[in-house]
Amino acid sequence: MKNLFALLLVLLSFGSYAQSQQEVIPLTLSESLQYALENNVNAKNARLEVLVAKATTKEETSKGLPQINGSFNINYNPQIPVVFLPNEPPFGDPSIPGDVIPARFGVSYQSGLGVTVSQMIFDGSFFVGLRAAKTFAELTEFDQLKVENDVIEAVKKAYYGVLVNERRIELSEANLARIDSLLEETKALNEAGFTEKIDVSRIQVQRNNTSTALSRAITAYEISKQLLKIQMGLPKEYDIQITESLAELNPEEELNEILTMEGLRRVEEDQVQKSLELTNLDLKYNQSQYMPTLFFNGNYQRSGAGNSLSTTFESINWFGSSLLGVTLNIPIFDGLAKSARIQKNRVQMQQLENQRSFLQDNIALEIYQARQTLANDLDILKVQQDNMALAQEVFDIAKIKYNEGVGSNIEVVDADAALKEAEINFLAALYDGLIAKVDLEKALGILKSNLNF
Template structure:
């Protein structure tokens, strides 16, 4: 966590001036480090970890001495009446009633005391303390899971921005190419070497490409907004990506992933910790059958008086104290503890089944991720070859048209085929990047590059 805080501090320092213009320059690692510190999910997971640490302190406090102070001040407008039998030798023969009313007490009374309670033996206390520490382990694993999810989402959003930037670059290049062709065709038309339909055909193609540029601009802005949301960055800032697709899609990295055996998934560690927690709850319910022994003690001083000014007279105050041991032994609770124990055992069986299911599911996920990446890389190579061929076809068609041995229609069709090849290539490139992230997730390696 300290590493992330330091990284975030360096990141903010590096573009503090850029923030004044609401522009943030970053690469993938900087985006991930920023997201790990600022995404709402990871922030809440870290707060949950702090809560679990406080829970350990709270549980530990139950085994420490418990001291409480008390003070009271009472006024009796009417002192309660106690009835005594009117019988000899203490009876009143002049009173015809068989009882005698007597008032025992004073109008004002006050007291000050301190009570002590110290646990001597409670089987559930030590189990609860261990459970609190295990809960901290679980929340720490929950934090790791939240960080993995953030890394996955940020990477996918980041790649979306890169692909849209590349799409704009290609669309602008297409627009420049078609503008040049349109200018040349207009010149040929004015010189009488081309027909009006040739100009119109290229103009239509130019309008289509211009529309594509506008759509790509909108898609880029949307993808940036998605990335900022995943990072936890304010939407007021603009994002400027420093990397290119080639820099983050090295072939050797992909090949290394395909041969990697991966690590244990954090989800399995979460399940294992949940099983341990449920087992501790089972032990706690067994411990409820054992007696509880406490040391108790108190010291108290009480004072009283018939008049308010005499209540606090030192002659009217008297002290008392007590020290002893109390023990409570459970006898019968209607089989409630037995029911809780049975429930714990069933919960452990459920978690064991879930762990078994996850293990098999993760094996399938890994196989699927490697198969998808392998297939996407193959399709990417095919689309890359198609793109090179489309460029070659367009150049040939353009040269033939300029030399007067080709038609304008061939050039427009070749340009449309080139644009389609570019779109297919970028789509395949994005699919391969997403498959790469999915494989990193299946291998349990999403955060490996950040924790090394």
């Protein structure tokens, strides 16, 4: 934890400045995972999605609370509308020609100030919608857990990739040192007349190949570190240094325990279960649409008018009005739209039931395959480790024989090539075993439960 706090302090202190030289940050696997869960883009978005779901729940709750709105308006009539009246007794005016009298009703300025209140008394869909919002919030929490599991899986594999490539560099450097020593000895023997020039050239070719392999190992190591930083969400201007070894991270007793572990409930099962609950609530929501709704409505307003703007707001020209009432809405016929939505919900529930059943079978198969793969990879790793030791022994014997003049240069070169091949096979088996371990942890649902923070 102290190393992690130091890491965060470095990032906060130097994050806004361009560095001419990369800051090297020591990391353990636990610290890498903790940092990734906080800074990986997918993990951050998953946490934000949970906040969105919680806000949606509040939004649904607000629909059951009083809805209060205020209003204010002021209107000016450049031309007051004309109303036509019949020009007939007893209201007719003989001085006006024609059978109608134009009259203007209204004033130049009008204003109003009001408040409206609405309160739901009964709406069956509201309670279903509220439950659905809460269930959706729970689903987003499971989605977040699923994303975190994916982040942990990716970071673990990337972290192991860095360690394997680090080991690859160590072996390549040892190979280069060994072949350089052999090359110097062979050159000395050639200068003394005990070996031919072709023996030197043969080892020089082997030395060049070894140097190329070392360069490739260094490149692969740098690429694997960049991949780890991306998975962690670590800015590219920082460099990392792994502070743990493969043996520390994968003790033999832990490997034996995981091979016999039963596992936990997978988050994918919880996701399907919540999706099924949401679809069932959607079904109930559509069914509730057949029920009537009852709302209370209230309104209070004051209105004023005047022929000039200054007289419009005089209190003598303002009058109040109010309204109280209830509204009952009774659904009668909607063209069978609700019936179609209900049928769709029932089909969707059947699909999710099928998906849940398939998921359970698939999880069982994943566990079986991952367990068998890990057991097989561990056996292969043991064989390749023994094979590498034998290849080292063969090389040492071939070199001793060559130095004593009872062996050929070709035997040494062949033994060196066989040793390199054994090392490559060992590294491949090592990486496969590490990936298989992560896959089994995922299949068992223990990726996050194994974390120590």
